[in-house]
Amino acid sequence: MLCQICGKNPATVHFTEIHDNKMSELHVCERCAEEKGLHSEPAKQKFDIAAVFADVMNSMTTTEEERVGHVQCPRCGLLYSAFKETGRLGCAECYSAFQFQLRPLLRRIHGDTRHKGKTPARDGEVVSIARQVQRLYDELQRAVEREEFERAAEVRDEIKRLEEQEKAPRAGVERSK
Protein backbone atom coordinates (compact mmCIF):
# COMPACT_ATOMS: atom_id res chain seq x y z
CA MET A 1 0.00 0.00 0.00
CA LEU A 2 1.23 3.48 -0.85
CA CYS A 3 1.26 6.48 1.47
CA GLN A 4 -2.11 8.24 1.43
CA ILE A 5 -0.44 11.66 1.62
CA CYS A 6 2.43 11.65 -0.88
CA GLY A 7 1.33 8.59 -2.83
CA LYS A 8 4.99 7.70 -3.50
CA ASN A 9 6.50 5.79 -0.61
CA PRO A 10 5.15 2.60 0.91
CA ALA A 11 2.82 3.24 3.85
CA THR A 12 4.55 1.96 6.94
CA VAL A 13 2.76 3.97 9.62
CA HIS A 14 -0.84 3.08 10.31
CA PHE A 15 -3.35 4.95 12.39
CA THR A 16 -6.74 3.89 13.54
CA GLU A 17 -8.88 6.43 15.27
CA ILE A 18 -12.18 5.74 16.88
CA HIS A 19 -14.32 8.74 17.36
CA ASP A 20 -18.05 9.00 17.87
CA ASN A 21 -18.36 5.29 17.19
CA LYS A 22 -16.73 5.72 13.82
CA MET A 23 -13.41 4.21 12.98
CA SER A 24 -11.18 5.93 10.48
CA GLU A 25 -7.85 4.74 9.18
CA LEU A 26 -4.83 6.47 7.77
CA HIS A 27 -1.85 4.81 6.12
CA VAL A 28 1.19 6.97 5.48
CA CYS A 29 4.95 6.71 5.00
CA GLU A 30 7.33 7.64 7.81
CA ARG A 31 8.43 10.87 6.19
CA CYS A 32 4.89 12.19 5.78
CA ALA A 33 3.98 11.04 9.29
CA GLU A 34 6.90 13.05 10.62
CA GLU A 35 6.16 16.09 8.50
CA LYS A 36 2.51 16.15 9.44
CA GLY A 37 3.38 15.73 13.08
CA LEU A 38 1.50 12.47 13.14
CA HIS A 39 2.93 10.12 15.62
CA SER A 40 2.36 6.50 16.29
CA GLU A 41 1.48 7.19 19.87
CA PRO A 42 -1.98 7.99 21.17
CA ALA A 43 -1.09 11.58 21.96
CA LYS A 44 -3.78 12.89 19.66
CA GLN A 45 -6.51 13.21 22.18
CA LYS A 46 -7.88 16.40 20.79
CA PHE A 47 -11.58 16.67 21.04
CA ASP A 48 -13.04 17.72 17.73
CA ILE A 49 -13.57 21.23 18.95
CA ALA A 50 -14.21 22.66 15.51
CA ALA A 51 -17.39 20.63 15.25
CA VAL A 52 -18.58 21.85 18.63
CA PHE A 53 -17.92 25.45 17.67
CA ALA A 54 -19.75 24.96 14.42
CA ASP A 55 -22.73 23.67 16.36
CA VAL A 56 -22.79 26.55 18.80
CA MET A 57 -22.25 29.14 16.12
CA ASN A 58 -24.91 27.71 13.84
CA SER A 59 -27.51 28.93 16.26
CA MET A 60 -26.34 32.53 15.76
CA THR A 61 -27.04 35.05 13.05
CA THR A 62 -24.14 36.48 11.05
CA THR A 63 -24.20 39.84 12.82
CA GLU A 64 -24.33 38.15 16.18
CA GLU A 65 -21.42 35.98 15.17
CA GLU A 66 -19.44 39.00 14.03
CA ARG A 67 -20.10 40.87 17.23
CA VAL A 68 -19.08 37.90 19.35
CA GLY A 69 -15.93 37.44 17.27
CA HIS A 70 -14.79 40.93 18.25
CA VAL A 71 -15.00 40.30 21.98
CA GLN A 72 -11.48 40.62 23.29
CA CYS A 73 -9.75 39.51 26.48
CA PRO A 74 -8.57 42.65 28.30
CA ARG A 75 -5.52 40.91 29.73
CA CYS A 76 -3.97 38.96 26.89
CA GLY A 77 -5.74 40.60 23.96
CA LEU A 78 -7.04 37.35 22.45
CA LEU A 79 -10.05 37.82 20.19
CA TYR A 80 -12.91 35.39 20.51
CA SER A 81 -12.67 34.77 16.77
CA ALA A 82 -9.04 33.63 17.25
CA PHE A 83 -10.10 31.28 20.04
CA LYS A 84 -12.76 29.89 17.75
CA GLU A 85 -10.11 29.09 15.18
CA THR A 86 -7.55 27.45 17.44
CA GLY A 87 -9.70 26.11 20.26
CA ARG A 88 -7.16 27.45 22.74
CA LEU A 89 -7.78 30.22 25.23
CA GLY A 90 -5.03 32.77 25.86
CA CYS A 91 -4.99 33.15 29.63
CA ALA A 92 -7.03 32.58 32.78
CA GLU A 93 -8.73 35.95 32.28
CA CYS A 94 -10.19 34.78 28.93
CA TYR A 95 -12.59 32.65 30.97
CA SER A 96 -14.19 35.81 32.37
CA ALA A 97 -13.91 37.80 29.15
CA PHE A 98 -15.67 35.10 27.09
CA GLN A 99 -17.89 33.71 29.82
CA PHE A 100 -21.16 34.19 27.94
CA GLN A 101 -19.81 32.40 24.90
CA LEU A 102 -17.92 29.78 26.89
CA ARG A 103 -20.78 28.54 29.04
CA PRO A 104 -22.78 26.99 26.19
CA LEU A 105 -19.55 25.61 24.74
CA LEU A 106 -18.53 23.99 28.04
CA ARG A 107 -22.02 22.58 28.40
CA ARG A 108 -21.75 21.04 24.94
CA ILE A 109 -18.41 19.47 25.74
CA HIS A 110 -18.96 18.34 29.33
CA GLY A 111 -22.72 18.39 29.78
CA ASP A 112 -22.21 20.75 32.68
CA THR A 113 -20.54 24.07 33.49
CA ARG A 114 -19.87 23.76 37.19
CA HIS A 115 -16.70 22.45 38.73
CA LYS A 116 -17.27 19.69 41.26
CA GLY A 117 -13.69 18.60 41.82
CA LYS A 118 -10.96 19.59 44.19
CA THR A 119 -9.84 23.12 44.99
CA PRO A 120 -6.18 24.08 45.25
CA ALA A 121 -4.88 23.33 48.72
CA ARG A 122 -3.55 26.73 49.64
CA ASP A 123 -1.31 27.18 52.59
CA GLY A 124 -2.81 30.33 54.09
CA GLU A 125 -0.23 31.04 56.74
CA VAL A 126 3.19 30.57 55.31
CA VAL A 127 3.79 31.85 51.82
CA SER A 128 6.47 29.54 50.55
CA ILE A 129 9.60 30.89 48.93
CA ALA A 130 8.59 29.30 45.65
CA ARG A 131 5.31 31.18 45.57
CA GLN A 132 7.05 34.43 46.47
CA VAL A 133 9.45 33.78 43.62
CA GLN A 134 6.58 33.13 41.25
CA ARG A 135 4.86 36.37 42.23
CA LEU A 136 8.11 38.24 41.77
CA TYR A 137 8.49 36.79 38.29
CA ASP A 138 5.03 38.13 37.49
CA GLU A 139 5.99 41.50 38.87
CA LEU A 140 9.25 41.48 36.94
CA GLN A 141 7.26 40.84 33.81
CA ARG A 142 4.93 43.75 34.47
CA ALA A 143 7.81 46.08 35.32
CA VAL A 144 9.55 45.25 32.05
CA GLU A 145 6.32 45.81 30.14
CA ARG A 146 5.94 49.26 31.69
CA GLU A 147 9.63 49.91 31.05
CA GLU A 148 10.27 50.48 34.75
CA PHE A 149 13.75 49.12 34.56
CA GLU A 150 14.91 50.25 37.97
CA ARG A 151 12.03 48.39 39.58
CA ALA A 152 12.73 45.39 37.33
CA ALA A 153 16.34 45.31 38.52
CA GLU A 154 15.23 45.41 42.15
CA VAL A 155 12.78 42.60 41.61
CA ARG A 156 15.40 40.56 39.76
CA ASP A 157 17.81 40.94 42.69
CA GLU A 158 15.11 39.92 45.11
CA ILE A 159 14.39 36.79 43.03
CA LYS A 160 18.08 35.96 43.02
CA ARG A 161 18.30 36.39 46.78
CA LEU A 162 15.30 34.16 47.41
CA GLU A 163 16.47 31.51 45.00
CA GLU A 164 19.87 31.41 46.68
CA GLN A 165 18.24 31.22 50.08
CA GLU A 166 16.16 28.33 48.79
CA LYS A 167 19.19 26.54 47.41
CA ALA A 168 21.56 27.18 50.30
CA PRO A 169 20.64 24.32 52.64
CA ARG A 170 21.01 21.86 49.81
CA ALA A 171 24.34 23.03 48.46
CA GLY A 172 26.16 20.38 46.47
CA VAL A 173 23.06 18.42 45.55
CA GLU A 174 21.86 19.06 42.05
CA ARG A 175 18.19 18.41 41.86
CA SER A 176 15.17 19.85 40.14
CA LYS A 177 16.48 23.35 39.93
Added chain:
Amino acid sequence: MSDTARRFEEVLNRPSPWLDGAGPQSDLVVSTRIRLARNLSGVPFTHRAREEQLQGVVASVSSAASSTNAFRESFLLRMNEVGPLDRQILVERHLVSHELGDGARPRGILLGPEERLSLMINEEDHLRLQAMASGFQLAGAWAVADKADDELADALDFAFSEEMGYLTSCPTNTGTGMRASVLVHLPALVLLQEIHKVLKSVMQVGLNVRGLYGEHSDVMGNLFQVSNQTTLGQSERESIESLDRVARQVMETEVRARERLVRDARIQTEDKVWRAYGLLRYCRAVSAQEVINLCSAVRLGISLGMPGLAPLRVINELLVLTQPAHLQRTFGGELTPAERNVYRAQLVRERLAAAEGTGA
Protein backbone atom coordinates in the same frame (compact mmCIF):
# COMPACT_ATOMS: atom_id res chain seq x y z
CA MET B 1 29.16 13.86 33.37
CA SER B 2 26.76 16.09 35.26
CA ASP B 3 24.34 14.65 37.76
CA THR B 4 21.40 15.38 35.44
CA ALA B 5 23.07 13.70 32.48
CA ARG B 6 23.94 10.68 34.60
CA ARG B 7 20.39 10.34 35.89
CA PHE B 8 18.93 10.74 32.42
CA GLU B 9 21.31 8.05 31.24
CA GLU B 10 20.01 5.78 34.00
CA VAL B 11 16.44 6.38 32.86
CA LEU B 12 17.31 5.59 29.25
CA ASN B 13 19.16 2.44 30.18
CA ARG B 14 16.27 0.68 31.86
CA PRO B 15 12.88 -0.16 30.44
CA SER B 16 9.96 1.89 31.79
CA PRO B 17 9.01 0.41 35.16
CA TRP B 18 5.30 0.70 34.38
CA LEU B 19 5.81 -2.00 31.74
CA ASP B 20 6.96 -4.55 34.32
CA GLY B 21 3.76 -6.58 34.05
CA ALA B 22 3.66 -6.89 37.84
CA GLY B 23 0.76 -4.57 38.65
CA PRO B 24 -2.78 -5.71 39.50
CA GLN B 25 -4.56 -7.45 36.60
CA SER B 26 -1.57 -7.08 34.31
CA ASP B 27 -2.98 -9.87 32.16
CA LEU B 28 -5.66 -7.40 31.05
CA VAL B 29 -4.28 -3.93 31.69
CA VAL B 30 -0.82 -2.83 30.64
CA SER B 31 -0.77 0.46 32.49
CA THR B 32 -2.77 3.17 34.24
CA ARG B 33 -2.18 6.87 33.86
CA ILE B 34 -3.53 9.97 35.60
CA ARG B 35 -2.80 13.37 34.12
CA LEU B 36 -3.58 16.74 35.69
CA ALA B 37 -3.44 20.01 33.76
CA ARG B 38 -2.60 23.19 35.68
CA ASN B 39 -1.62 26.75 34.82
CA LEU B 40 -0.03 29.58 36.76
CA SER B 41 -2.52 32.36 37.36
CA GLY B 42 -0.41 35.35 36.35
CA VAL B 43 1.04 34.11 33.08
CA PRO B 44 -0.66 33.70 29.67
CA PHE B 45 -1.12 30.08 28.61
CA THR B 46 1.90 28.52 26.95
CA HIS B 47 0.98 29.22 23.32
CA ARG B 48 0.35 32.93 24.08
CA ALA B 49 3.27 33.48 26.45
CA ARG B 50 6.55 35.04 25.46
CA GLU B 51 9.85 33.24 25.69
CA GLU B 52 10.94 35.01 28.90
CA GLN B 53 7.56 34.33 30.54
CA LEU B 54 7.96 30.65 29.74
CA GLN B 55 11.45 30.72 31.20
CA GLY B 56 9.90 32.21 34.34
CA VAL B 57 7.39 29.34 34.43
CA VAL B 58 10.16 26.74 34.15
CA ALA B 59 12.05 28.52 36.94
CA SER B 60 9.16 28.90 39.36
CA VAL B 61 7.65 25.46 38.73
CA SER B 62 10.93 23.62 39.15
CA SER B 63 11.78 25.71 42.19
CA ALA B 64 8.36 24.92 43.72
CA ALA B 65 8.69 21.24 42.86
CA SER B 66 12.09 20.98 44.53
CA SER B 67 10.46 21.86 47.86
CA THR B 68 7.89 19.04 47.61
CA ASN B 69 8.21 15.46 48.80
CA ALA B 70 6.72 14.20 45.57
CA PHE B 71 9.53 15.65 43.44
CA ARG B 72 12.34 15.52 46.00
CA GLU B 73 14.14 12.82 44.07
CA SER B 74 13.41 14.15 40.61
CA PHE B 75 15.52 16.03 38.15
CA LEU B 76 14.80 18.61 35.49
CA LEU B 77 15.47 18.01 31.83
CA ARG B 78 15.31 21.08 29.67
CA MET B 79 14.02 20.14 26.25
CA ASN B 80 16.42 22.44 24.42
CA GLU B 81 19.33 20.67 26.10
CA VAL B 82 18.15 17.22 25.08
CA GLY B 83 19.08 15.93 21.63
CA PRO B 84 16.33 15.04 19.13
CA LEU B 85 16.85 11.30 19.50
CA ASP B 86 16.62 11.45 23.30
CA ARG B 87 13.52 13.63 23.03
CA GLN B 88 11.94 11.03 20.79
CA ILE B 89 12.85 8.36 23.34
CA LEU B 90 10.95 10.30 25.99
CA VAL B 91 7.96 10.46 23.64
CA GLU B 92 8.11 6.71 23.01
CA ARG B 93 8.17 6.15 26.77
CA HIS B 94 4.97 8.22 27.14
CA LEU B 95 6.84 10.67 29.37
CA VAL B 96 6.71 13.56 26.97
CA SER B 97 4.02 14.51 24.50
CA HIS B 98 4.80 15.13 20.87
CA GLU B 99 4.11 18.81 21.48
CA LEU B 100 6.67 19.04 24.28
CA GLY B 101 9.11 16.94 22.31
CA ASP B 102 9.76 19.61 19.71
CA GLY B 103 12.21 21.33 22.04
CA ALA B 104 12.04 24.76 20.41
CA ARG B 105 10.56 26.79 23.28
CA PRO B 106 11.57 26.89 26.96
CA ARG B 107 10.13 23.60 28.05
CA GLY B 108 11.12 20.88 30.37
CA ILE B 109 10.18 17.77 32.24
CA LEU B 110 10.71 16.86 35.85
CA LEU B 111 11.28 13.16 36.07
CA GLY B 112 10.69 11.29 39.29
CA PRO B 113 12.19 7.98 40.33
CA GLU B 114 10.98 4.93 38.41
CA GLU B 115 9.06 7.22 36.05
CA ARG B 116 6.08 6.92 38.38
CA LEU B 117 5.60 10.65 38.53
CA SER B 118 6.57 13.26 35.99
CA LEU B 119 5.77 16.88 35.32
CA MET B 120 5.85 18.44 31.88
CA ILE B 121 6.42 22.18 31.98
CA ASN B 122 5.05 24.47 29.26
CA GLU B 123 3.22 21.87 27.28
CA GLU B 124 -0.29 22.90 26.18
CA ASP B 125 -0.70 23.92 29.83
CA HIS B 126 2.05 25.26 32.08
CA LEU B 127 1.97 22.09 34.15
CA ARG B 128 1.05 18.59 33.10
CA LEU B 129 1.43 16.30 36.05
CA GLN B 130 1.45 12.61 35.18
CA ALA B 131 1.32 9.54 37.40
CA MET B 132 1.95 6.19 35.71
CA ALA B 133 1.42 2.77 37.22
CA SER B 134 1.82 -0.79 36.06
CA GLY B 135 -1.42 -2.72 35.56
CA PHE B 136 -4.84 -1.59 36.78
CA GLN B 137 -4.26 0.89 39.62
CA LEU B 138 -6.56 3.87 39.20
CA ALA B 139 -6.88 4.60 42.91
CA GLY B 140 -3.15 4.25 43.47
CA ALA B 141 -2.18 6.46 40.55
CA TRP B 142 -4.76 9.05 41.58
CA ALA B 143 -3.41 9.14 45.14
CA VAL B 144 0.09 9.84 43.82
CA ALA B 145 -1.06 12.58 41.45
CA ASP B 146 -3.42 14.17 43.98
CA LYS B 147 -0.73 14.39 46.65
CA ALA B 148 1.84 15.86 44.30
CA ASP B 149 -0.75 18.37 43.08
CA ASP B 150 -1.53 19.46 46.66
CA GLU B 151 2.12 19.97 47.38
CA LEU B 152 2.60 22.02 44.22
CA ALA B 153 -0.53 24.09 44.95
CA ASP B 154 1.04 24.97 48.26
CA ALA B 155 3.86 26.73 46.46
CA LEU B 156 2.23 27.93 43.24
CA ASP B 157 -0.83 30.05 42.40
CA PHE B 158 -2.84 27.92 40.03
CA ALA B 159 -5.34 29.52 37.67
CA PHE B 160 -8.59 28.47 39.31
CA SER B 161 -12.16 29.71 39.54
CA GLU B 162 -14.73 28.50 42.04
CA GLU B 163 -17.26 28.13 39.24
CA MET B 164 -15.21 26.52 36.50
CA GLY B 165 -12.38 24.89 38.42
CA TYR B 166 -8.88 24.70 37.04
CA LEU B 167 -8.59 26.93 34.00
CA THR B 168 -6.84 25.27 31.11
CA SER B 169 -5.74 26.33 27.68
CA CYS B 170 -8.26 24.05 25.99
CA PRO B 171 -11.87 24.03 27.26
CA THR B 172 -11.96 20.24 26.96
CA ASN B 173 -9.82 20.08 30.12
CA THR B 174 -11.47 22.85 32.12
CA GLY B 175 -12.61 21.84 35.60
CA THR B 176 -10.63 19.01 37.11
CA GLY B 177 -8.00 19.13 34.35
CA MET B 178 -7.84 15.39 34.83
CA ARG B 179 -7.51 12.66 32.27
CA ALA B 180 -7.48 9.17 33.75
CA SER B 181 -6.77 6.32 31.39
CA VAL B 182 -6.13 2.60 31.32
CA LEU B 183 -4.45 0.74 28.50
CA VAL B 184 -6.39 -2.52 28.18
CA HIS B 185 -5.52 -5.55 26.10
CA LEU B 186 -8.59 -7.12 24.48
CA PRO B 187 -7.39 -9.81 22.03
CA ALA B 188 -10.21 -12.29 22.62
CA LEU B 189 -12.94 -9.71 22.00
CA VAL B 190 -11.21 -8.78 18.75
CA LEU B 191 -10.79 -12.42 17.68
CA LEU B 192 -14.43 -13.14 18.41
CA GLN B 193 -15.45 -9.92 16.61
CA GLU B 194 -17.28 -8.55 19.61
CA ILE B 195 -15.02 -5.58 20.12
CA HIS B 196 -17.12 -2.99 18.30
CA LYS B 197 -20.15 -3.74 20.41
CA VAL B 198 -18.08 -3.40 23.57
CA LEU B 199 -16.39 -0.17 22.48
CA LYS B 200 -19.70 1.31 21.45
CA SER B 201 -21.18 0.71 24.88
CA VAL B 202 -18.09 2.23 26.51
CA MET B 203 -18.44 5.38 24.42
CA GLN B 204 -22.15 5.59 25.13
CA VAL B 205 -21.43 6.16 28.81
CA GLY B 206 -19.27 9.16 27.96
CA LEU B 207 -15.85 7.57 28.02
CA ASN B 208 -13.31 7.91 25.29
CA VAL B 209 -11.64 4.98 23.52
CA ARG B 210 -8.54 5.28 21.45
CA GLY B 211 -6.19 2.72 20.14
CA LEU B 212 -2.53 2.47 19.49
CA TYR B 213 -1.56 2.44 15.83
CA GLY B 214 -3.36 -0.19 13.88
CA GLU B 215 -4.26 -1.84 10.62
CA HIS B 216 -7.64 -2.82 9.30
CA SER B 217 -7.87 -6.43 10.37
CA ASP B 218 -5.89 -6.74 13.55
CA VAL B 219 -6.53 -3.39 15.17
CA MET B 220 -3.50 -1.86 16.93
CA GLY B 221 -2.12 -4.85 18.74
CA ASN B 222 -5.51 -5.12 20.43
CA LEU B 223 -4.51 -2.42 22.87
CA PHE B 224 -7.18 0.14 23.70
CA GLN B 225 -6.88 3.23 25.79
CA VAL B 226 -10.03 3.99 27.75
CA SER B 227 -10.26 7.39 29.42
CA ASN B 228 -12.71 9.89 30.88
CA GLN B 229 -13.97 12.54 28.49
CA THR B 230 -15.53 15.15 30.74
CA THR B 231 -13.82 17.28 33.34
CA LEU B 232 -16.69 19.53 34.46
CA GLY B 233 -19.67 18.54 36.55
CA GLN B 234 -17.92 15.48 37.95
CA SER B 235 -15.40 15.31 40.73
CA GLU B 236 -12.11 13.52 40.13
CA ARG B 237 -13.30 10.69 42.32
CA GLU B 238 -16.57 10.34 40.39
CA SER B 239 -14.72 10.31 37.06
CA ILE B 240 -12.29 7.70 38.31
CA GLU B 241 -15.03 5.55 39.80
CA SER B 242 -16.99 5.59 36.58
CA LEU B 243 -13.90 4.71 34.56
CA ASP B 244 -13.05 2.01 37.07
CA ARG B 245 -16.55 0.53 36.85
CA VAL B 246 -16.63 0.50 33.06
CA ALA B 247 -13.07 -0.80 32.73
CA ARG B 248 -13.95 -3.68 35.05
CA GLN B 249 -16.98 -4.55 32.94
CA VAL B 250 -14.86 -4.51 29.79
CA MET B 251 -12.24 -6.69 31.47
CA GLU B 252 -14.92 -9.11 32.64
CA THR B 253 -16.25 -9.37 29.06
CA GLU B 254 -12.73 -10.03 27.81
CA VAL B 255 -12.17 -12.72 30.43
CA ARG B 256 -15.38 -14.47 29.37
CA ALA B 257 -14.33 -14.20 25.73
CA ARG B 258 -10.95 -15.76 26.59
CA GLU B 259 -12.72 -18.61 28.36
CA ARG B 260 -14.82 -19.22 25.27
CA LEU B 261 -11.73 -19.21 23.09
CA VAL B 262 -10.10 -21.88 25.21
CA ARG B 263 -13.27 -23.93 25.41
CA ASP B 264 -14.27 -23.78 21.75
CA ALA B 265 -11.00 -23.25 19.92
CA ARG B 266 -8.15 -24.34 22.13
CA ILE B 267 -5.92 -25.73 19.38
CA GLN B 268 -6.46 -22.78 17.04
CA THR B 269 -5.71 -20.37 19.86
CA GLU B 270 -2.57 -22.21 20.95
CA ASP B 271 -1.49 -22.44 17.33
CA LYS B 272 -1.91 -18.68 16.85
CA VAL B 273 0.04 -17.94 20.01
CA TRP B 274 2.93 -20.28 19.22
CA ARG B 275 3.15 -19.18 15.60
CA ALA B 276 3.43 -15.60 16.82
CA TYR B 277 6.08 -16.62 19.31
CA GLY B 278 7.98 -18.51 16.63
CA LEU B 279 7.98 -15.51 14.32
CA LEU B 280 9.24 -13.22 17.04
CA ARG B 281 11.84 -15.74 18.20
CA TYR B 282 13.34 -16.42 14.76
CA CYS B 283 12.55 -13.46 12.51
CA ARG B 284 15.36 -11.66 10.69
CA ALA B 285 13.52 -8.43 9.76
CA VAL B 286 10.34 -7.14 11.35
CA SER B 287 8.35 -3.89 11.50
CA ALA B 288 7.30 -2.25 14.77
CA GLN B 289 3.69 -2.82 13.82
CA GLU B 290 4.22 -6.53 13.31
CA VAL B 291 6.02 -6.83 16.65
CA ILE B 292 3.08 -5.22 18.40
CA ASN B 293 0.58 -7.53 16.76
CA LEU B 294 2.65 -10.65 17.42
CA CYS B 295 3.24 -9.57 21.00
CA SER B 296 -0.51 -9.29 21.41
CA ALA B 297 -0.93 -12.97 20.55
CA VAL B 298 1.91 -13.98 22.89
CA ARG B 299 0.42 -11.82 25.61
CA LEU B 300 -2.86 -13.69 25.18
CA GLY B 301 -1.02 -16.99 25.53
CA ILE B 302 0.68 -15.85 28.73
CA SER B 303 -2.67 -14.72 30.15
CA LEU B 304 -4.17 -18.11 29.34
CA GLY B 305 -1.40 -19.72 31.36
CA MET B 306 0.27 -21.44 28.41
CA PRO B 307 3.67 -22.67 29.65
CA GLY B 308 7.00 -22.00 27.94
CA LEU B 309 6.36 -18.44 26.73
CA ALA B 310 8.37 -15.40 27.83
CA PRO B 311 7.44 -13.52 31.02
CA LEU B 312 4.87 -10.76 30.58
CA ARG B 313 7.46 -8.11 31.48
CA VAL B 314 9.65 -9.10 28.51
CA ILE B 315 6.71 -8.86 26.10
CA ASN B 316 5.52 -5.52 27.52
CA GLU B 317 8.99 -4.05 27.28
CA LEU B 318 9.25 -4.98 23.61
CA LEU B 319 6.39 -2.56 22.90
CA VAL B 320 8.67 0.36 23.73
CA LEU B 321 12.16 -1.04 23.10
CA THR B 322 11.35 -1.83 19.45
CA GLN B 323 10.23 1.75 18.70
CA PRO B 324 12.54 3.65 16.28
CA ALA B 325 14.32 5.99 18.71
CA HIS B 326 14.91 3.26 21.28
CA LEU B 327 16.29 0.98 18.58
CA GLN B 328 18.60 3.66 17.24
CA ARG B 329 19.89 4.36 20.69
CA THR B 330 20.47 0.67 21.42
CA PHE B 331 22.32 0.11 18.16
CA GLY B 332 24.16 3.42 18.24
CA GLY B 333 23.14 5.61 15.36
CA GLU B 334 20.66 6.67 12.76
CA LEU B 335 19.09 3.77 10.89
CA THR B 336 16.93 3.62 7.79
CA PRO B 337 13.54 1.93 8.21
CA ALA B 338 14.89 -1.18 6.45
CA GLU B 339 17.91 -1.34 8.74
CA ARG B 340 15.69 -0.80 11.73
CA ASN B 341 13.64 -3.85 10.77
CA VAL B 342 16.79 -5.98 10.83
CA TYR B 343 18.04 -4.60 14.16
CA ARG B 344 14.55 -4.82 15.60
CA ALA B 345 14.42 -8.52 14.74
CA GLN B 346 17.81 -9.00 16.38
CA LEU B 347 16.70 -7.22 19.54
CA VAL B 348 13.48 -9.22 19.77
CA ARG B 349 15.31 -12.54 19.25
CA GLU B 350 17.94 -11.68 21.83
CA ARG B 351 15.47 -10.63 24.48
CA LEU B 352 13.30 -13.70 24.00
CA ALA B 353 16.37 -15.95 23.98
CA ALA B 354 17.64 -14.34 27.19
CA ALA B 355 14.25 -15.00 28.75
CA GLU B 356 14.51 -18.65 27.69
CA GLY B 357 18.08 -18.83 28.89
CA THR B 358 19.47 -19.98 25.54
CA GLY B 359 21.55 -18.40 22.76
CA ALA B 360 19.86 -16.32 20.03
